[in-house]
Amino acid sequence: MAQLFRPGANSIAVIVIVALFAGPAAAIAFAYFLWNSPYATDQNLTRAQPVPFSHLHHVGELGLDCRMCHTGVEKAAFAGIPSTHICMTCHSQIWTNAQMLAPVRASYASGKPLHWQRVNRVPDYVFFDHSIHVAKGIGCNVCHGPVQKMALMRQAEPLTMGWCLECHRHPEKYIRPKDDVFDMYWHQPFDQLEVGAKLIRQYLIHTDHLTDCSTCHR
Amino acid sequence: MSEYLLVEFDSPHEALAGARQARDGGHAAQDVLSHMPIEGISDCLGRPLKPPIGWAMFIAGAIGAAIGYFMQWYSAVIDYPIISGNRPLDSWPAFLLVPYETTILSAAIFGFLSWMVMNGLPRLHHPLFYAAITERAVQDRYLLVFPRDATLREWIADNLHPRQLHEVRE
Amino acid sequence: MPSLKPPSGLDRRVALKLLAAGMASAMARCSRPDEEIIPYADMPEGLVAGEPMRFATTLSLAGYGRGFLGISIDGRPIKIEGNPNHPFSLGATDIFAEAGVMSLYDPDRSKAIRRGDTISTWGAFSSAWRHATHAQDGQGLALVTGRVVSPTTLARIGALKNRYPQSRWYRYEPVHDDAARAGARQAFGKVVTALPNWADADVVVALDANPLGHGPDELRIARAYAARRGKAAKRQRIHVAESIWSLTGAAADVRVAVTPAHLVEIARAIANACGAHLGTPELPDFAKAFADRAGQELLAARGRALVLAGDSQPAEVHALFHWTNAQLRAPVSYLPSQDIVENDHAYELCALANDLHAGRIQTLIVADANPVYDAPDSLRIAEGIATVPFSAHIGLYRDETAHGCRWHLPMSHALESWGDERALDGTASIVQPLIQRLYATRTRDDYLAWLANEDVTKAYDLVRKTWQRGAPEAVEASWRKALNDGVIANTAATPLSLPVDRVSDFPGMSRPRGMSAVISPDPSVWDGRYANNAWLQECSKPFTKQVWGNAVQIAPGDAQRLGIEDEDTVDVTIDGKTITAPAVLMPGQADGTIGLHWGQGRLEAGRIGSNIGVRVCGVGARPFARVINGAALQKSASTVPFRSTQAHTRLQGKMEQLFQIATPSEIARTSPKKENRAPSLLPVPPKGDYAWAMVVDTDACIGCNACVVACQAENNVPVVGPEEISQGRDMHWLRVDSYMRPHGYTERRGFQPVPCMHCEYAPCEPVCPVEASVHDHEGLNVQVYNRCIGTRFCEANCPYKVRRFNWFDYSGEQAYADEGVALKAQHNPDVSARGRGVMEKCNYCLQRISRARKTAEKENRKIAEGEMVTACQAACPTRAIHFGDLNRADSDVSNLRKAAQHYTLLEELNTRPRTTYLKRIFNSDENG
């Protein structure tokens, strides 16, 4: 008889068999990295806003305090997006006829709110509360990044559960004195870990409860 | 290119006898092709075959067990300890079942791989397949494989009185 | 400005979707659609987004107001809670109050003015009204309402009367008190409201009276009842004689079930015991024994003894008991009736019918009443209305009467209205809106003022006008105070002291032929006005545990006699009219009686309430008769499904351990115990900052279901609907198990609210493959919905079966999914809405704990004892539910867990529940 297969078939067969075992593993690894990547987490993504509001200008250059506009941040879960009224407290005085601010004035006149696009976002089943984080010495820029440098707001962190856990497991790495929470230029002391540990005791932070599911999900 | 002499026999016993004789005559066969295992024939070849597949599977099993337990211990005790029915974080009795399975699983899979490796499979293209008679080797015949050599051929014809002789060329 | 390129989202998302699909949707957390944040254009004062605010308001039941607090988040009322300041709430709620929010958002509510079936306009109506054919002086103009005690509304009616002197106001309340009114007339020569001061009574004898049952006075009595159940106080003893089971009967220490005829004889016997000489009562021995014992104990407790007659009792019995109470110097306060109409309710309805048929009415205004449904068929109200040239109906729903009338005007719900109400004792309180009216509706007062063409027709102004007193700034101050407190200071009437006429003659009741039908308002939907409230329809009735319908309650004796099995369908024939409904056997009900409920069988209630159950109020000659004799009962040819959430209620043998009862002497004998627990191989639970625990006092629980509906409202618990119930599926996180234990010639009944036990050694947790059911460090057994994949292993392994599974997308696919938008608005934003295929269960109101914890931690302190209150606990009128922190040795729950009557459900399983119970105590040592 003649040979059924050409000599090359041997190598092909080996390759196929190896692929059978290696393929799935590779796929899983790829998926994992993909889902950690900004491609899936929307990290660093900016979104089209009705008004190109610049934190760089308001925070970085003018040095406005976060709480001036995000009024709920110390009281409520929702930090709060400023009402048109708040924008106009200043912009009825300055830049009163800037083209850029036309939508704001329109909204103020009509009483119809501005429709902003959410940038930093966690899923509905995550009950995140700004007020408690602020009250326990977690600075704004820990999660929101160097806002004072952002001409357009972008999502600074992946905001995945794994990312949340990192801090909930080791708060001492990130916690800071309450007074510095809104300080965009605060830098960690060299002995952050000791200081952090002290602050955790001082603020009565119950570290064991921090990684309970019920802390964020209900 | 390798060329062979295939010596055909009718029954396993004749094949075995032939192989013995050839070995004793100092011309041990290179290999035997048969449609069924012939007990003891592997000892009559040039060098006896003792594939260590058992060891391979045993080691793989041991590793599988270790991985199986470590996986649970690491995830439940180290990485994310979660209170579940107030069971101990390292609930070893419950954690024994998965390793049990991973042991068998890895032994089987690795065993299969070594089965292929030790058999030199896959080998879709093999010089012996040039011989038409190899078709029957997987169905109902018994072939001793020798290097193609005129003198050897005669010696075989005289001493092993086989059913038939086949030569394999490219 | 910098050029903004839109987030290059779409293509990426598509890519991700495909990829995900390729991986068998392996990575579900992909592709998030854009989400908008819409801030206020101008933020209201004092509002903090997402934070709850409480407003005092008033909801009425049977016309009487009760003050509550409405919780509203972002301007959406989501929950009703009790108002401690209001004497008829005292901080508690009942199912009707709790379900108020559901009614507010009910998509079936009437939203537009209608002429016949077509949507019309206000203009069209007003011109039609101007051409209405009644005379200038109002001759032929009729106004029909339910019971009205609201000062503002009464003022409107007065104004209408001024405008149309000859007009006639018919007022009737289906669940009326005619017998009591007549009794009062006999006894005092005038109608008065008699309010028992329950807490001051050591011995109470109730004759078919149901003060603990639903009604305007329930919460006040229940609080007092609970106050006397405490282990410290000298225990009250409650004797109840009744025909069918009532909540009061279940709460009684001594109870007999007798026919209505015998009830009258018992009244005679008791009065005799107190010195009346009314001849010898004819009673069976056990009833006589009951009467004698009750009589003796009443006398023994003179001054602290009380007799009560129920609405089913004839006027004579009421009168007799007024006299008896006088003899006993009973703790009862007599107040002028707030119900100012002289005529009785049944009489008024009959008068309306007569005038309609006699053609004396050309113009008919029905304001927030539903006579077409309420009235017995014999009155032929619908036909009467059809003959009226101009008829208009004002109401929340386009109900049966609305369909009968030419015009229908949509009415605002109380939670979106301004108004005022008076309670039984006259205490006035403001009805304050929690939200802008959802639809183009107006309040009853609006409409009436307009009809009377008053100058002011805005409800707010009308109410303000009513309460103009004193100097302007004083007015403003008192107004703000009234809104804040939820009661208007010193508006309660002052008690009267009345001489009681000596009762001379007391007619006995002739032994009735046939069986007696004993009829009462439905425990879930009252007189039918709540029929379209899905929460209430699915709130199982205390004794039958029936939902979505009504049944015929019969005594096992009769059932055996007539060859009727439990859940058979039966025909009840009364005066030639037949009611067909499933039968339910009620051990402990008097032979020869049939228990029926008003309120079901609505035809035009809405998508939820229409064609559920059977209409009972249609039968009989007298409207709303509580007892109709000569009823016939037989097995029916047709079959009507009986839907209940608990099929087995009778405990015998070892099962009695499940619902433990005791007598005071037994409790006294058992010394307070340490918590002795069975040994376990498992480690001791980690000691968190709190150890939350709940103790349910089955002795205090009266089975009113307020907790169930409260839980439903607080936790976005969906309604599953009748079909699912028949499948054996339900969603209540907190169920009230109803149990009975045979006891001599009768049964002892009790209620056992069962939330999640939050076992320390929770069986549901180790079986979950994905850590969806886990424990947290505060001892909560929590369910992580978004992690749940729906293996249901947890429920399979839960000995208490408290977990609930979303077989379908219940929270989305309710009966009115199409218009569910309004309902979504009711959802508590602090609680996830659970999707299809996930398990859910009680979590001790985790959202409240979390809120309390954050508040405390912001102030660097721990949560104080009593600061954290669960929804069910807040609702409970008898404070039967205790919640708190076991880490505090002095906390309420810690102490109760040491109490003698403390026990653990299924203790033998050693699951170490955090929810435990107190035994039901029957204050009578006689056994059997």
Added chain:
Amino acid sequence: MSAAGGTKERWIEGIGSLEEINARICAPVLNPAHTWRWWAALAFSGSLTLLMLGSVGWLFGHGIGIFGNNTTIVWGFPIANYVWWLGIGHAGTLISALLLLTRQKWRGSLNRFAEAMTLFAASMAGLFPIFHLGRPYYLYWITPYPNVQGLWPQWRSALVWDLWAVGTYITFSALFWYVGLVPDLAMLRERASSRWARRLYGAFALGWRGSARHWEVHERFYRYMAALAVPLVVSVHSIVSLDFAASLEPGWADTIYPPYFVIGALYSGFAMVVVLAAALRWGCSFEPFVTRRHFDMIARVLLAASIIMGISYATEWFWAWYGGERTERHLITFLFTGPYAPLYYGQLLFNVIVPQAFWLPRVRTNIAPVVIISIFINVGMWLERILIVWSTLSRDYLPSAWRIFLPTFWDWALLTGSLGAFMFLFLLFVRILPAMPAHELRKLWIEENTP
């Protein structure tokens, strides 16, 4: 063995030559006779398979509410079917492994298709836990894989053990089966007529030449796998039993469960083997290989198993009575008197009473009765599974939670559909692969025919 004792002792009857064996075994694949039977069966099973696919589509569209499950009886048909199918899946590997280790000659004719049966049955079993999930698309959360949430499976759950047990079992069986197939694939490679068929079989035969080295490695590996298979099989259904036994529920928390489940598994598995063996014998004219003696042997096994099942049931009753536990006792009374009683009596009849007929040699050695009784046994075993799931959940600790299960159309559709799919796969198998291990039968034939 002696030629004298020949005919009677033989496991292969009426075969004259090795070629005859090869021809007969390859016939269904290469040149099938009376194919209409096969096509008819395929059409029938195919339509049932479509029914299954349809119901699954409906299921995923509407949610598992379409089943009869309710608040307290949260498990229903899918779990019962899972346990039942997996039980059937146990016979194959056990036959080939246990009989190999104990050098049973009658193994040769059964192991190939029995292993195929195992594979298909186990696959059916594997599907049901997925169908029963509330959110099947998150099934992969049970597996340990790197994820952005930083979460892992909860290793204490019997369901996770199931995943590993069933996963291992299916993989293992597939390997075992394939390795056994290779020499026969080589035979097909040589016998197939069309070039493409030859290349296809050739590819899967991996170039098997039947050399002494091949056989040496093959024999060893095959024996070791057999040695692993036995503890594996025992572990798999023991772990399945833990879904119930590792709980608190009355009637489930029983130490007897693991052995009782394993025996039950073999029981139903062997019964199914009987049915398939008869079908092959009839459909592929394998009379020479599947003889009356084979059925006799299996019948003896079934008899033994039925007795053990009887003892297990009796043990449950005894402990319920002797333990005096309220709920346990109540559960047994419920089984005998409650609404499920007819099913329970059916279970006892089919699993314990009827098989006692195997005491009679006349019954054992006639194929028809053996097959019929085997079908009874399969029905009985399914009844047992469904009752295990239902009865406990219907009569739990709290009377307030007592409910009754009423199956819906979809419950039945999925069960019958899975039967169809199983049959469908098996039919494809007999037409594509040799249903008998030719090389083993050749060996056996030579042994039996060498003087």
